[in-house]
Every structure is written in C-alpha cells, then in structure tokens.
Amino acid sequence: xxxxxxxxxxxxxxxxxxxxxxxxxxxxxxxxxxxxxxxxxxxxxxxxxxxxxxxxxxxxxxxxxxxxxxxxxxxxxxxxxxxxxxxxxxxxxxxxxxxxxxxxxxxxxxxxxxxxxxxxxxxxxxxxxxxxxxxxxxxxxxxxxxxxxxxxxxxxxxxxxxxxxxxxxxxxxxxxxxxxxxxxxxxxxxxxxxxxxxxxxxxxxxxxxxxxxxxxxxxxxxxxxxxxxxxxxxxxxxxxxxxxxxxxxxxxxxxxxxx
Numbered sequence: 001x002x003x004x005x006x007x008x009x010x011x012x013x014x015x016x017x018x019x020x021x022x023x024x025x026x027x028x029x030x031x032x033x034x035x036x037x038x039x040x041x042x043x044x045x046x047x048x049x050x051x052x053x054x055x056x057x058x059x060x061x062x063x064x065x066x067x068x069x070x071x072x073x074x075x076x077x078x079x080x081x082x083x084x085x086x087x088x089x090x091x092x093x094x095x096x097x098x099x100x101x102x103x104x105x106x107x108x109x110x111x112x113x114x115x116x117x118x119x120x121x122x123x124x125x126x127x128x129x130x131x132x133x134x135x136x137x138x139x140x141x142x143x144x145x146x147x148x149x150x151x152x153x154x155x156x157x158x159x160x161x162x163x164x165x166x167x168x169x170x171x172x173x174x175x176x177x178x179x180x181x182x183x184x185x186x187x188x189x190x191x192x193x194x195x196x197x198x199x200x201x202x203x204x205x206x207x208x209x210x211x212x213x214x215x216x217x218x219x220x221x222x223x224x225x226x227x228x229x230x231x232x233x234x235x236x237x238x239x240x241x242x243x244x245x246x247x248x249x250x251x252x253x254x255x256x257x258x259x
Contacts, residue, residue: 037133039169040149043123046174048208053124056206058239063116064232073247074117080248081113091248097257098250109257119197119214120233123167123176130154139168139178141224146178147171166194175202175209178224196224206238 036044044050056076063070068086075081082091088101090109099109118125126149136148146168153163166180176199182191196219201212214231217224250256 036127037135037149039147039174040123040126040133040167042174043149043167043169043176044127046209047123047176050124050127052207053127056238056240057242059117059121059237061120061236062234064234069234072117073243074114075243075248077242079114079117080243081117082248083112089251089254091250091254093248093250096250097259098254099257100251100254110259116231119179120211122179122199122211124208126151126165126167136166136168139166139180139223141178145171148178148180162191175199180222192222194222195219198224198227203236205236208238210236 044053058074059076060071060073063072065086070086071084073082078094080092080094083089088099088105088107090097090099090101090107090112092098092109092113097109097113099105099107101107130153132152132154134150134152136150139146139148148166148168151165151167162182162184164182166178167176168178168180169176179197179199180194181197182194184191196217198215198217199211200215202209203212204210211233213233216228216231218226218228
C-alpha cells in the first residue's frame with residue numbers, strides 16, 4: 001500500500017469513527033429523553049428540544065432591575081456562575097461561593113446562586129439528573145385548565161433538595177405557561193406554600209424558546225391571582241464554547257461565603 005492509499009484509508013477510518021461517535025451520542029440523547037414523562041418530552045420538544053439545549057456550554061443575559069441591569073454568566077455543564085449587579089459581584093467557581101459588595105448589599109450569594117438562571121432556563125433545567133416526576137393537580141387560571149408535572153429531587157441534589165416545582169403547560173400547544181415552586185433553603189423543611197410565575201412571552205434564541213419576561217403573581221390559597229411584578233431578560237446569548245475558567249474566579253477584594 002502506497003502512502004497516498006494509506007492516508008486515504010486512515011482518513012476514512014477517522015470519518016467512520018467520528019460518525020459512529022455522533023450516532024452513539026444521538027442514540028443516548030434519544031434514550032435519555034424517552035425516560036421523561038410523555039408530557040415533559042412534548043414540552044421540551046416545543047421549546048426547541050433537549051438535544052439542542054445540551055449542545056450549548058455557556059449562557060449569559062441581562063436582568064432589568066429598576067434603572068439598572070444585572071449581568072449573569074452561567075456554565076451550563078457544571079453551573080458555575082458569575083453575577084454582576086449594581087452594588088455587588090458574586091459567583092461560584094465550582095468549589096467556593098464568593099462576593100464583593102458595598103454596604104447596601106443585602107443578598108445571600110448561596111441562596112441566589114443559579115436562582116434566576118433556574119427560573120429562566122425552564123423547561124430544560126427540569127431534565128437535570130436526580131429529579132423525580134409525578135402528575136400534578138391541574139391548574140385553572142381565568143377559566144383555562146393547565147395540566148401539570150410535579151418535580152421533586154433526590155436527597156442531596158442542589159442546595160435545597162426539598163424544593164418542589166410544578167410545571168404547567170398549554171394542553172394544545174405544549175408551551176410552558178406556569179411554574180409553581182416552594183422554597184426550603186432557610187428551613188430545610190418541606191413547604192406547602194407555593195409561589196407562582198407565569199411564562200407568557202417567549203423569544204427565540206439559537207433555535208430555543210426562552211422567556212422574554214418572568215411574571216410573578218400574588219397568591220391566595222396557593223393559587224395565582226394578579227400580577228405582582230415582571231422581570232425582563234435581555235441580551236441573551238447561548239454559546240457552544242465554554243467560558244474561560246477565569247470568568248468564575250473571585251474578583252480582587254472578594255470574600256468567601258460559607259454554606
């Protein structure tokens with residue numbers, strides 16, 4: 001075999017191996033999606049598909065906070081994060097929580113870590129590992145009935161594994177419409193008080209349907225009643241490249257925060 005023929009054969013082998021790897025990954029993704037409840041599969045597909053979401057490595061966006069903006073950077077694989085606000089910069093570098101803030105800052109970097117990201121990246125984040133699914137009671141708002149999926153977590157998953165979420169969707173379009181959630185971070189006790197966010201306005205970002213706004217509602221007897229406030233998300237960017245590790249390291253003057 002001459003050098004040219006050998007090179008062609010080697011190149012073909014490389015192509016075949018790459019093709020087999022891509023096929024195997026695609027089959028794994030299909031198998032992964034098939035383990036979710038059918039309703040969740042349809043919701044994920046409606047919003048662009050889980051495989052498309054998993055192709056991205058980094059996300060950043062701006063949250064409008066009154067007259068100012070808050071910039072958030074998130075590693076989609078390991079959920080490292082940096083948040084730049086009006087009076088603080090905080091982050092999680094994979095091991096440590098840190099913050100640099102002025103005297104007006106009243107936040108909790110551990111509680112706030114991934115909080116807005118988690119709400120914003122629905123429904124994709126409820127396909128994370130370590131999640132249990134059940135059928136939730138239907139939610140009725142202004143005469144329209146929304147079927148739902150109850151989401152809970154295995155022990156040790158996340159900072160507050162006793163949190164629960166209730167994802168409700170349009171039965172005709174399978175667009176996500178409402179998210180109910182409980183908060184257990186401070187008490188670590190199961191809560192029966194549900195807060196509600198409406199998902200009504202969507203924007204297309206790199207083929208995915210992501211919210212334009214998150215609308216928090218007043219609640220009576222665990223049911224959403226009237227609009228309380230709306231939080232716009234702008235300058236959204238998804239990247240197939242990871243952020244540099246330096247992005248999430250503590251800035252000069254930052255303090256470490258203990259859990």
